[in-house]
Amino acid sequence: MLHAANLLKALRTVIFLFAAVTVTGCLTLKTATISTIPQKRNVIMLHADDSLWAVSNYTFSDNTLTGLIHQDSLKIKKLKVIHLYAAPLSAVNIEGTRLTVPTGNIGKTDYYRIEWWRTIGGTAIVTYLLYSILFSLL
Amino acid sequence: MTSSGKDYQSKKRVMRKYNDYQKITALFLSGLIVLLFSGCYSLRGIPKGEIQYAAGKHYYIHGVNSSFELNNVVLSNGVFTGRITHLPATEKKKEIVHLYVAPDSAIQMNGEMISIPFQNIAKAEINKVEWTKTLIIGTGIAIGATYAVALIWLLTKGGSCPFIYSNDGSNDNFEGEIYSGATAIPLERDDYLWLKSIKPVDNLYKIKLTNEVKEIQNTNLTELLVFDHAPGTRILVDKYGNAHTLSDTKKPIAATDGYGRSLIEELSGYDSLRYISQMQRDPVLKDTISLTFKKPMDATSAKLVMSGKNTMWLDYMFVKFTDLFGNRYDNWKEKRNKKSQEELLKWSFEQGMPLAVYLETDTGLKFVDYFNLPGPMADKVDILRIDLSGIEGDKINLKLVAGMLFWDIDYTGIDYSEDQTIVKTVVPLSSATDENRKNVSDLLLYDDDGYLIQPEVNNITDITFTCPAGLSGMTRSVILHSKGNYEILREGKGKPDMAYLKSFLEPGAFTRFSKEHFLQYYQKAN
Numbered sequence: 251m252l253h254a255a256n257l258l259k260a261l262r263t264v265i266f267l268f269a270a271v272t273v274t275g276c277l278t279l280k281t282a283t284i285s286t287i288p289q290k291r292n293v294i295m296l297h298a299d300d301s302l303w304a305v306s307n308y309t310f311s312d313n314t315l316t317g318l319i320h321q322d323s324l325k326i327k328k329l330k331v332i333h334l335y336a337a338p339l340s341a342v343n344i345e346g347t348r349l350t351v352p353t354g355n356i357g358k359t360d361y362y363r364i365e366w367w368r369t370i371g372g373t374a375i376v377t378y379l380l381y382s383i384l385f386s387l388l
Numbered sequence: 389m390t391s392s393g394k395d396y397q398s399k400k401r402v403m404r405k406y407n408d409y410q411k412i413t414a415l416f417l418s419g420l421i422v423l424l425f426s427g428c429y430s431l432r433g434i435p436k437g438e439i440q441y442a443a444g445k446h447y448y449i450h451g452v453n454s455s456f457e458l459n460n461v462v463l464s465n466g467v468f469t470g471r472i473t474h475l476p477a478t479e480k481k482k483e484i485v486h487l488y489v490a491p492d493s494a495i496q497m498n499g500e501m502i503s504i505p506f507q508n509i510a511k512a513e514i515n516k517v518e519w520t521k522t523l524i525i526g527t528g529i530a531i532g533a534t535y536a537v538a539l540i541w542l543l544t545k546g547g548s549c550p551f552i553y554s555n556d557g558s559n560d561n562f563e564g565e566i567y568s569g570a571t572a573i574p575l576e577r578d579d580y581l582w583l584k585s586i587k588p589v590d591n592l593y594k595i596k597l598t599n600e601v602k603e604i605q606n607t608n609l610t611e612l613l614v615f616d617h618a619p620g621t622r623i624l625v626d627k628y629g630n631a632h633t634l635s636d637t638k639k640p641i642a643a644t645d646g647y648g649r650s651l652i653e654e655l656s657g658y659d660s661l662r663y664i665s666q667m668q669r670d671p672v673l674k675d676t677i678s679l680t681f682k683k684p685m686d687a688t689s690a691k692l693v694m695s696g697k698n699t700m701w702l703d704y705m706f707v708k709f710t711d712l713f714g715n716r717y718d719n720w721k722e723k724r725n726k727k728s729q730e731e732l733l734k735w736s737f738e739q740g741m742p743l744a745v746y747l748e749t750d751t752g753l754k755f756v757d758y759f760n761l762p763g764p765m766a767d768k769v770d771i772l773r774i775d776l777s778g779i780e781g782d783k784i785n786l787k788l789v790a791g792m793l794f795w796d797i798d799y800t801g802i803d804y805s806e807d808q809t810i811v812k813t814v815v816p817l818s819s820a821t822d823e824n825r826k827n828v829s830d831l832l833l834y835d836d837d838g839y840l841i842q843p844e845v846n847n848i849t850d851i852t853f854t855c856p857a858g859l860s861g862m863t864r865s866v867i868l869h870s871k872g873n874y875e876i877l878r879e880g881k882g883k884p885d886m887a888y889l890k891s892f893l894e895p896g897a898f899t900r901f902s903k904e905h906f907l908q909y910y911q912k913a914n
Contacts, residue, residue: 297511335510337490354452357490357510 282332282359284310291332291361293320296351298336305349313354319347332361446473447485449502451492456502469503486513549763549874550605550842554586555594561585563595565763566607566870568698569741571706572724575732576608576873577760580625582769583612583866588855592818593866597849599842606839607872610832612815612853616862618808623865624693624771627760631867632691632771633808637801641783642680646672655679655800658695665793667906673899674740675795677788681802685782690774690804692745692786696797700764702741705902710878712889717880738895740791745772748785756786767798791899793906813856814869820851835871 282288294305294317308317315334334356336342341355447458447470458470468487487509489495494508549568553560563586566579586593593612599605615623615631622634643651647666654663655677665675683690713720724732736742742758756775762768776784788800820829820840828849831840840849858864891897 299507335488335490337494337510338505338507341490352491354491355510357452357508358450358488 278363278365279360280363282361284315284353284356284359287332287359288361291330293331295331295333296336296342296349297333298342298351299339301339301342303342303344303349304331310353314350314352315356316348316350319344319349328362329364332359334359447487449495449504450486450488451495452490453492454495456495458502463506466506467503468506468509469501472500472502484514488512549603550607550870550872551598551600551765552581552583552868552870553596553598554583555589555596556585556587557589560596562766563868564766564768566868567872567874568763569736569761570873571876572721572727572732573606573873574725574727574729575736576606576871578627578629578869578871579760580613580627580629581868581870582624583868586866591855593815593853593855595851595853595868597840597842597851599847600845602845602877603874604841604843604877605847605872605874606841607832607870608839609835609869609871610817610820610851611869613867613869614813614815614856615865615867616811616813616859617865619861619863621808621863623810623867624691624769625867625869626771626773629869630773631807631810631812632773632803633805633810634691634693634771634803635805635808637693637803638681639801640679640681642678643800644678646674646676651677655797658799662696662796662798664699664796667792667903669907673792673896673903674789675792677797677800679786679788679800681784681786683776683779683782683784684804687804688775688777690776690784690802692772692774693769693799693801693803694743694759694771694788694797695767695769695799696743696762696795697767698741698761698764699793699796701902701906702761702791702794703764705898705905707876707878708905709892709898709901710876711880712884714880714882714884716884717878721875735893739898740789740794740896741898742790743795743797744789745774746787746789747774747776747779748787749779753787764796769799792903794899794902811859811862815853815856818852818854820849823848839872 292306294308294315296303296305296315304320305315305317306320308315310316334351335358336351336355337357338355341351343350447461449456449458449470456472459473461468461470463469487504488511489504489508490510491508494505496503549565549570552563552566554563555561563583564581566581567577568579569575570577583593583595586595595610597607597610613625613631617623617633618635620635622637623631624634625631639656640652643655645651645663645666647668649666651663654661663677681690710717710720737744737758742760744758745756746753747756748754757772759770759772762770774786784802788795788797817829817832820827820832822828822840823846828840831838832849832851842849892901
């Protein structure tokens with residue numbers, strides 16, 4: 251009986267680890283295009299070479315990205331951000347806090363998202379399987 | 389089953405009697421981990437400067453409105469050049485590097501050759517397992533994976549030590565393990581385990597002593613040390629049996645690992661933040677935690693407090709080591725039982741198993757003492773008194789040293805307060821009954837030649853102690869004093885490589901064996 255209890259504890263640990271790894275693994279990088287940026291992504295992290303700017307209040311018009319450089323980048327939530335990668339660095343123009351870059355110089359657009367169906371579904375299925383096996387054996 | 393003698397055939401029968409459900413569970417968990425690992429390939433960004441070092445054989449070039457597949461790439465004079473190709477359908481995901489280029493006009497075609505100025509590469513990605521880059525392993529996932537692997541092993545192979553549960557009136561709560569690391573008769577030792585959850589029930593303290601792994605566990609003595617002390621103080625008993633009061637424990641003001649990474653967050657509280665070694669592909673075999681504490685100028689001694697456990701990895705590697713003896717395992721075990729305690733402890737210490745404590749002095753590092761292995765299943769709060777005579781200044785610097793990945797530490801602190809008056813009552817057991825309702829009290833009552841032998845998984849002994857009368861205005865702490873040793877059961881197979889085994893006599897050889905095994909394991913996973 252005690253051994254079973256201990257086994258249950260061990261399994262709970264494994265399930266927790268599984269859930270942790272699953273959640274971590276499900277925060278996946280999703281590639282997008284400029285026209286398919288999700289609406290709730292209100293901050294752009296613009297990468298060019300080793301430089302990085304957080305850009306808010308952005309618009310795409312006349313084949314140009316225009317936005318304001320966000321000064322407080324550390325408080326930006328990962329799931330509110332879209333990442334744009336521009337090249338070359340000289341294509342990025344900055345005037346004060348206003349940033350512009352031609353869309354033709356944006357080589358990649360991506361963002362992190364949680365795949366909830368995989369996280370919840372996977373964890374639920376594995377939890378169910380583990381406990382089913384356990385109880386059928388005890 | 390309980391007996392006072394050791395019967396070799398009985399041990400063999402125990403080894404054959406194996407729990408099928410443990411095997412099945414372990415197999416299932418193994419499959420789960422394989423699935424988890426195989427699902428971990430994902431696109432990861434790599435710095436542009438590392439493109440030429442990426443392990444990819446093929447390159448996808450993504451322009452804004454065009455894309456190509458290249459091989460035979462060369463990066464020279466700031467220009468990336470490659471030959472257009474088509475990947476075979478079965479190409480491994482992890483061998484492809486993706487390069488995102490802007491603008492399209494930067495992609496220059498010349499026949500089957502394509503060249504791209506390096507400055508026009510906006511982003512580079514590679515399919516990669518998430519936790520590896522330069523094989524710095526020691527992240528949470530690596531630890532989790534290590535624990536998962538070790539847990540599977542624990543369920544199937546055993547290699548821990550007796551488990552203690554205490555009763556609080558409604559539940560039996562797991563408290564920890566006793567005499568961990570006493571894997572041979574000469575290594576038998578006293579152990580002092582704080583029973584944090586125990587409460588008297590019908591004026592009795594009740595505990596359970598269980599064997600839950602593949603071992604023969606030989607317990608010589610169990611008794612309670614009941615301390616009544618001032619509220620607001622804490623009682624800990626060191627490995628020598630000396631009780632200490634803690635009333636003003638201070639956190640470290642600086643804590644770093646051997647690579648200079650700050651551990652102050654991890655080691656400053658009893659919480660979920662912990663420290664476990666960061667394993668790197670380098671020659672370092674021992675992990676060194678450097679601690680700095682403030683010191684009153686007049687302090688001549690201190691009490692170092694450490695809460696933690698040894699890793700399952702250590703137990704796992706020790707059993708892997710014993711497997712090297714193959715069909716000579718029983719002979720090796722018998723030889724160990726004939727060695728002196730000093731000899732066995734020396735070997736264990738040289739291999740970095742205990743957590744050694746060093747004090748920085750004017751003449752260099754001075755060895756102070758070591759913490760015994762606490763077991764891998766629960767944190768143990770342990771204490772060592774440190775002599776500070778001759779240490780000047782308002783700070784002390786300590787180093788905690790053990791083999792890489794052998795310890796998992798939650799907290800370190802220091803207390804300079806004088807030990808206060810406490811009332812100590814030694815309480816012998818009132819009753820001890822095994823799983824067959826047999827009275828085994830005589831075997832546990834005294835430190836003598838009588839042992840409670842628990843050779844099988846699910847051996848459980850219920851032990852009760854009469855609760856002494858409490859003292860008004862005092863707080864109570866209950867410590868289990870036990871003594872014993874255990875032997876790990878293995879079915880050794882194959883002829884051992886004696887020359888290789890002899891190399892383990894060298895200091896650090898086991899630690900190297902462990903590190904190499906760890907790195908090899910993760911290299912395969914990658």
